[in-house]
Amino acid sequence: MSEALARKPLSVASATGAAAFSPLYQQIKDLLVQALDRGDWKPGEAIPSETELALRFQVSQGTVRKAVDELASENLLIRRQGKGTFVSTHHEARVRFRFLRLAPNQGEPQPAESQILDCKRIRASAEIARALELKVGDSVVAIRRLLSFAGVPTVVDDIYLPGALFKGLTADLLNGYVGPLYGFFETEFGVSMVRAEEKLRAVNADSEMSVLLGIPQDTPMLKVDRISFTYADRPVELRMGHYVTDRYHYRNSLN
Amino acid sequence: MSEALARKPLSVASATGAAAFSPLYQQIKDLLVQALDRGDWKPGEAIPSETELALRFQVSQGTVRKAVDELASENLLIRRQGKGTFVSTHHEARVRFRFLRLAPNQGEPQPAESQILDCKRIRASAEIARALELKVGDSVVAIRRLLSFAGVPTVVDDIYLPGALFKGLTADLLNGYVGPLYGFFETEFGVSMVRAEEKLRAVNADSEMSVLLGIPQDTPMLKVDRISFTYADRPVELRMGHYVTDRYHYRNSLN
DNA sequence: AAGTGGTCTAGACCACGTT
DNA sequence: ACGTGGTCTAGACCACTTT
Structure with missing residues (x-):
């Protein structure tokens, strides 16, 4: 809860203006995202009330409201009537299922059991460097993990993280943690996953996947490549x- | 552009009230959706201005604005500054790509060529009846079509529609039409697709798919089961x- | 100039949760 | 009783499009 929020250089679009001005609520939205990115308020904490923010920014409460509304619709913030507005956290089932799209063909989604198979430091390949906006050869943490549902191995994830942001991340640390990986990243490294882009393809299980998941080679599998983003994109x-999608499927909504 | 919109029985939540009241803007939102469902305004047409609607409903312009804002965020309406607010239509590339999630691994998305392989009347199976909320045995239109990108056969769709809504739909009609299928449904049958739920799995190509798509049998394929909804859900x-996902992939965003 | 949506304000009151 | 977000209003002015 720092007091470091900027005070006043906000300017509304002027009629005869020259350059591109953005609306007040957009400027406030940007300031709030910066504050979240700085970690002024941690995931799960309340941000200041709307009237408090209106005072700080010297705008009306309705303008703050519009900024917060948009951030809430983007799931960066959560409003709770009567209580306040809170920073989203992955330590909640509701948020988790936004990022774990695998659901059982029958019955309700169950929590997955996670098992860390590997965790090591590597050098960024060209592909990894491009995805994470690093330089080839930069330090990267490579994690391999197995997800099981009701004891059935179902997902193998290969995860690559910028080494600079995840100093001191080890298999031991990971294994000592229960709960969602993104929650772990949040509390242990201050990295909040806010949004992700995925590309899905069908592939055949190679011998490695076959062994890890206990399935015949050439079983059709869903391959999901994801890039996750934090606050400033x-x-x-x-x-x-x-x-493995015989008992589970990837669910999606088109709006 | 009917004048059939209800006039006044709107009531705001009363303090000592008994049952569950909904906010004014929600009631107006519901009325607007009903109007869309009735076809008061067709896809592509403008709806009345905010001030006009405020007059009709006897509420302030800001309240109408909030209702329209939500419908715009759900993509039922599109705002165009200075021009008006319009009913969404599938006759626009922007809308189409919301429902066609296949993108090339390299390069920009290209329009697909559609080829109708079959179009017939069948009786609803248990599965189809459940999905479309029909009774087993009800009339259903079954369409099979092939989508090709840059001449390469890539997608086979089996499509099932309630017979009651699509009277007179034939292969000839379908073949005489250029453009997106959902645009065709919109203009020819007044059925607007607004939202969809999908379930994705990896499967192997059977002999039928192998022939239709010119791929080896057992090629891994992405199977996408979709249920589409119109206005009143x-x-x-x-x-x-x-x-077929060797040259294309299914793209998705997690928010 | 006129009409549309877009932004901003100030104030009132309601609903919810906590003290 | 108090503080929070939620709804609603009325009015002013800006930005974009068309006449």
Whole structure:
């Protein structure tokens, strides 16, 4: 809860103006995102009330409201009537299922069991460097993990993280943690995953996947390549997943 | 452009009230959706201005604005500054790519060529009846079509539509039409697709798919089962697609 | 100039949760 | 009783499009 929020250089678009001005609520939205990025308020914490923010920024409460509304619709913030507005956290089932799209063909989604198979430091390949906006050869943490549902191995994820952001991340640390990986990243490294882009393809299981998942070679699998972004749209995770989809499917909504 | 919009029985939540009241803007939103469902304004047409609607409903312009804002964020309406607010239509590339998620691994998305392989009347199976909320045995239109990108056969879709809504739909009609299928449904049958739920799995190509798509049998394919909904959240299409994903992938955003 | 949506304000009151 | 977000209003002015 720092007091470091900027005070006043906000300017509304002027009629005869020259350059591109943005609306007040957009400027406030940007300031709030910067504050979140700086970690002024941690995931799960309340941000200042709307009237408080209106005072700080010297705008009306309705203008703050519009900025917060948009951030809430983007799931960076969560409004709770009567209580306040809170920073989103992955330590909640509701948020988690936004990023774990695998659901059972029958029955309700169950929590997955995670098992870390490997965690090491590598040098960024061209592909990894491009995805994470690093330079080839930069330090990268490479994690391989197995997800099981109801004891059935179902997903192998290969995860690549910028070494600079995840200093001291080890297999031991990962294994000592229960709960969602993104929650772990949040509390242990201050990295909040806010948004992701995925590309899905069908592939055949190679011998490696066959062994890890206990399935015949050439079983059709869903391959999911994900790039995750944190507040300022900076990519901070490349994840390549192999999903077995006989008992589970990837659910999606088109709006 | 009917004048059939209800006039006044709107009531705001009263303090000592008994049952569950909904906010004014929600009631107006519901009325607007009903109007869209009735076809008061067709896709592509402008709806009345905010001030006009405020007059009709006897509420302030700001309240109408909030209702329209939400419908715009759900992509039922599109705002155009200075011009008006318009009913969404599938006769626009922007809308189309919301429902066609296949993108080339390299280069920009190209329009697909559609070829109708079959179009017939069948009786609803249990599966189809469940998906479309029909009774087993009800009349259903079954369409099979092939999508090609740059001449390469890539997608086979099996599409099932409620017969009652699509009277007179024939292969000839379909073949005489250029453009997106959902645009065709819109203009020819007044059925607007607004939202869809998809389930994705990896499967192997069977002999049928192998022949249709010119690929080896057992090629891994992406199977996409979709249920599409129109305004009042009524399911009006079941679509089962088989995608070849060597040169293309299914793109998705997690927010 | 006129009409549309877009932004901003100030104030009132309601609903919810906590003290 | 108080503080929070949620709704609603009325009015002013800006920005974009068309006449």
